[in-house]
Amino acid sequence: MSNISGGPDFVRKLFKMLEDSSYSDVVSWGANGDSFVVKEIDAFTKTILPRHFKHSNFASFVRQLNKYDFHKIRSTDDSAGLYGEQAWEFHHPQFHYNNRDQLDSIKRKTPANRKPAAVNPPSDASNNSQLNDLQNQINNLSKLQSVMNERLLSLNKSYDAVVQDILNFKKNMVAQDQLMHELIQYLIGLEAEKSGSSRSFVNGNSLDDGINNTFVPSEQAQKLINSYTQVSRASIDQMNEISQRVQSLHNITSNTSNMNNHSIISSEPLTIPSTLPSLGSENAMGLNNNIRNINNSSDATMSNLFLTSQRSSTIENSEMSKMTEISQQRSNDFIPEAMFNNVMSSDNVTVLTVGHLSPKQSHASSSNIIPVSTASPSNVSRIDNTSQNTSNSMRVHRSTFMPAWSVPPKVLLVDDDLVYQKFGSKLLEVFGCSFDIAVDGIGAVNHMNMSKYDLVLMDIVLPNLDGVEATAQIRRFDNSTPIISMTSSISQQDCSIYLSNGMNDVLAKPFSKSMFLKILENYCSHLVMPNFQSIPRPFGISDISTPTTSNSDMFSHSSDTSVGEKNNDHNDNLVPNQMSLTVSNGSYSSGGPMFTIMSSMSSNDYMQQVMNHIANASSVTRKNALDKDFQDQRPCKKPKFEVIE
Amino acid sequence: MPSTPRVEDPPEVGRNREEPNDGDGEEGYSSDLLDHETFNQLLEMDDDVDHDFSKSIVWHYFEQAETTFQEMDKALSDENLVELSKLGHFLKGSSAAIGLKKVKASCEKMQHYGNMKDETGTESISEEDALKKISSLLEKVKEEYKEAETYLKNFYSERDDTDNTKNTDEKDSSPTEKD
Numbered sequence: 019m020s021n022i023s024g025g026p027d028f029v030r031k032l033f034k035m036l037e038d039s040s041y042s043d044v045v046s047w048g049a050n051g052d053s054f055v056v057k058e059i060d061a062f063t064k065t066i067l068p069r070h071f072k073h074s075n076f077a078s079f080v081r082q083l084n085k086y087d088f089h090k091i092r093s094t095d096d097s098a099g100l101y102g103e104q105a106w107e108f109h110h111p112q113f114h115y116n117n118r119d120q121l122d123s124i125k126r127k128t129p130a131n132r133k134p135a136a137v138n139p140p141s142d143a144s145n146n147s148q149l150n151d152l153q154n155q156i157n158n159l160s161k162l163q164s165v166m167n168e169r170l171l172s173l174n175k176s177y178d179a180v181v182q183d184i185l186n187f188k189k190n191m192v193a194q195d196q197l198m199h200e201l202i203q204y205l206i207g208l209e210a211e212k213s214g215s216s217r218s219f220v221n222g223n224s225l226d227d228g229i230n231n232t233f234v235p236s237e238q239a240q241k242l243i244n245s246y247t248q249v250s251r252a253s254i255d256q257m258n259e260i261s262q263r264v265q266s267l268h269n270i271t272s273n274t275s276n277m278n279n280h281s282i283i284s285s286e287p288l289t290i291p292s293t294l295p296s297l298g299s300e301n302a303m304g305l306n307n308n309i310r311n312i313n314n315s316s317d318a319t320m321s322n323l324f325l326t327s328q329r330s331s332t333i334e335n336s337e338m339s340k341m342t343e344i345s346q347q348r349s350n351d352f353i354p355e356a357m358f359n360n361v362m363s364s365d366n367v368t369v370l371t372v373g374h375l376s377p378k379q380s381h382a383s384s385s386n387i388i389p390v391s392t393a394s395p396s397n398v399s400r401i402d403n404t405s406q407n408t409s410n411s412m413r414v415h416r417s418t419f420m421p422a423w424s425v426p427p428k429v430l431l432v433d434d435d436l437v438y439q440k441f442g443s444k445l446l447e448v449f450g451c452s453f454d455i456a457v458d459g460i461g462a463v464n465h466m467n468m469s470k471y472d473l474v475l476m477d478i479v480l481p482n483l484d485g486v487e488a489t490a491q492i493r494r495f496d497n498s499t500p501i502i503s504m505t506s507s508i509s510q511q512d513c514s515i516y517l518s519n520g521m522n523d524v525l526a527k528p529f530s531k532s533m534f535l536k537i538l539e540n541y542c543s544h545l546v547m548p549n550f551q552s553i554p555r556p557f558g559i560s561d562i563s564t565p566t567t568s569n570s571d572m573f574s575h576s577s578d579t580s581v582g583e584k585n586n587d588h589n590d591n592l593v594p595n596q597m598s599l600t601v602s603n604g605s606y607s608s609g610g611p612m613f614t615i616m617s618s619m620s621s622n623d624y625m626q627q628v629m630n631h632i633a634n635a636s637s638v639t640r641k642n643a644l645d646k647d648f649q650d651q652r653p654c655k656k657p658k659f660e661v662i663e
Numbered sequence: 664m665p666s667t668p669r670v671e672d673p674p675e676v677g678r679n680r681e682e683p684n685d686g687d688g689e690e691g692y693s694s695d696l697l698d699h700e701t702f703n704q705l706l707e708m709d710d711d712v713d714h715d716f717s718k719s720i721v722w723h724y725f726e727q728a729e730t731t732f733q734e735m736d737k738a739l740s741d742e743n744l745v746e747l748s749k750l751g752h753f754l755k756g757s758s759a760a761i762g763l764k765k766v767k768a769s770c771e772k773m774q775h776y777g778n779m780k781d782e783t784g785t786e787s788i789s790e791e792d793a794l795k796k797i798s799s800l801l802e803k804v805k806e807e808y809k810e811a812e813t814y815l816k817n818f819y820s821e822r823d824d825t826d827n828t829k830n831t832d833e834k835d836s837s838p839t840e841k842d
Contacts (some may be wrong), residue, residue, distance in 0.1 A: 436723045437757035444708055444716055479752050506756055528759040530704055 027111070028071075028082050029124045035070045036115075048107055051115030053091060056106040083108055087127050420450045421535075427472040427542040429453040430486070432462040433504065434480050438527070442475060442504075445534045451542075459483025459491075466492045471499055473541050475525065478505040478516070486519045493520035499539040504529070671808050694734055696811055701762030714822055721815050728766075735773075735801055744790065747797055748777025754804075763811045769804040773797055 036047055037056050044061045047054050056062050063076040071079060080090075082101040101107065112120040154626070431442045439455055446453045454469075457460040458481045462474070469583045474492075478485040489501050504515040506527040513524050525537050670799040672818040731754045746824040751773030775784040776793045788796070 435753065435757045435760075436727050437720055437760045440716075440720045440723060441705070441760055444720075448708065475758075479749065479756075506752075506759060527756055528701055528762075530701075531708070 026086065026121075026124065026126065029086060029121050031070050033113075033118065033121060035066060038645055041066055046116045048109075052111075052113070053107050053109040054113070055101045056108075057101050057104070059104055059106065080106075084127055086110065086124055088113070095214045136599050268526065420448065421539055421542075422547045423542075423545050424547040425545050427451045427538065427545050428470070429473045429538075430456060430462065430471045432456045432459070432475065432485065433477040434458060435477070438477070438504070442534075445531060448531075449535060449538055451538065457481075459485060459488030462488045463491050466496055466499070473538070473544065474499055474501040476501050477536075478503055478507060478512075484513060486521075489516075489520045502537055502541070531634070693728070696763065696765050696807075696814060698762035698764050701760070705761065718819055719817070721761060724761050725812055727757055728754060728812075732801075732805060739794070739798055739801060740793060742790075742794055744777045744779060744793055744797075746777075748774050751775075751777055761811075761815075763808075765807040766804060766811055768808055769800060773800055773804065775798065 032054075035041065035045065040048075044058045044066060045054065045056045059076055063074050063079075067076065067079055068074050071082075073079075088108040088110045110124060112123045114120060132430060162268040340356050429446055431439065431446065431453055433439050433442065433455075434457050439457075443453065443455065454465055454471075456465050460483045462476065462480075462485075463483070465471075466474070476485040476489060480488070483491070485503060485505070489503075492499070492501065492607070497520075501520065503513075503521045503524045505516075505524065506526060508524055508526045522541070523537065525533060705720060706714065709716045731750055735747060735750050738750060751770045755767050755770035756773060758770060772782040775782055776788070776797045778784070779788055779790060779793045780786065781788055782796075
């Protein structure tokens, strides 16, 4: 009764319970001692189970029994009589009355044994349900698949549409480009035609009359040509000086002095024929008349200005008159009277251009003179072109290297330093940008919140919120706008801080104009008009960092009669440039025999140049020096060509 | 045939160009004070006939510098090294923009001292040391600034007096120091 050893807990408890004879009415060994019988299930559940098994659940007791491989013995008719209708009899082969030792061999059924028995029966049913599940899943998946397919198809369709759109867009762009190109070519052609018509005409005459048909022997021709180089060199010197002076004068003064030149020229016409070779005296007279006509009319239009023109120096005047003489001599040498109108027009242009070196008022003067010289239609447009060019050059002179923005970039300048605010503003203004200024980091962030910028120039040391932090804040909502750190602290460590905080580049303080421009160009390149870049440049220009000055440019317009000869006088740099101008006119013009002639003319001219070049080797060296000065003085030439184009 | 003599005519050009060398004596001195390259850049941005732009920048600089010196004085009496370093940095920037090399260099030193570093910004120094150095440095900067101010003011007043024809050459001509 006391200590039961061996066997699992449950079995020992069961055995102990059966030993208690006081339960015999409720539960007891079976008659044969190889089973036990629960006679009163109610009583057993309520009284005995709690006492021995700490629960009152008969079903759970039966489950335990099952686990230990007890089997319920079906109540046969006789046994039913033996223990009553309600009795449950359980049997285990090793569970015998008074045979405690065998209890050890009663084991919980091993899962391995049980599993097949336990799992197999439901497997059919669950298989079915699983099958259904899987079937459903497959159905779902295939549905999903079809949906995806549809979506994919629609995406494909829209992708195709987009590609189509892009292609169309591209086509349109190309068409637009083409149009722009044609337009520009047309314009250039137009200009070339005008200049070409006079130029080729004149050149043709000069070649025919001056070299082939006249009775001038070849040495004399050579001499003639040499004299040209000297003449034009002198002209350049004088123009150089004049332009310097003119530039330095106040607007009005220079304007009036320009007018004064006119009048002086007209007032001393008699000096001109005296310097002319005798063979051209009739021509000279005609020329003279022309000059007088034009000057008179310009005098009339400018009479009030003339009154105030006393300031202009006499040197200038005499220089101007010399110039006129020179060009007259030139034209007299080579050009028959019939061409004088053209020549005069170019002379007019010369004078105009001089005037145009000073801003604004000269514009008015040019428009005044245009109606005067309506002698031939090409003259008018020549002048018109030139005045356009020169007014452009004025504008460009102020805004030196301004890139050809299609849209002016909008820049946010962030600096607390007044000096840099002013300096930066000025640079931005010069480079044609619109801009706002913020004086601290918070202001910068606010500006960025409110509007869209193409570029941010950010000082680092700022009150309230420094540039790095401001950038970090901006980067939370704007990842694309380039932010340039503008600072004097540019150690590698500092720079890596800037870059790691979302800044794109560093502009070291104090910055120069060119550094500033470089940043602008780098980060706003998408705003530069593409057409202007794609248009082929005349080959000479790209070779020259600072091509002709406006003075020499002036010449290329002013005296078409002697493009070649003059080229020879410019230094070596200028020769290809001038050449390229001519050639470019030919190549731009979309047809017309005129331009073919022109190109061949220019090569003829070039031959002359080469000849003269040899003849004037010494003077060329001097020219080189002069022209260098020339270029130093005005390094802003290239953009002018860009604007004109 | 004609017009050979005219080639020899342009003496004006040469004369204009030589003018800049007149002030050579002072050039060495002023280039120590002023970085001409930077300053000329400012001048180049002026209109052809006046110096309104560069002058306004320089005058703004004067104003700003005066204010900054007052702030520096205050920060020094408060022994506020951080503020002194900041002010040094600030004035360094605008001085560099004008090209005032001496003032810029001194401001840079002040920036370092304020960070309790030596004048090159490498070795650490004590707070006491820093304050002492700054107080003598501040006097020096002020002198250098005065020098620069006088120089620039002279420059502009001479400019205003000069014949306008010289303006195209403003890049090269160096006004003389009249202090």
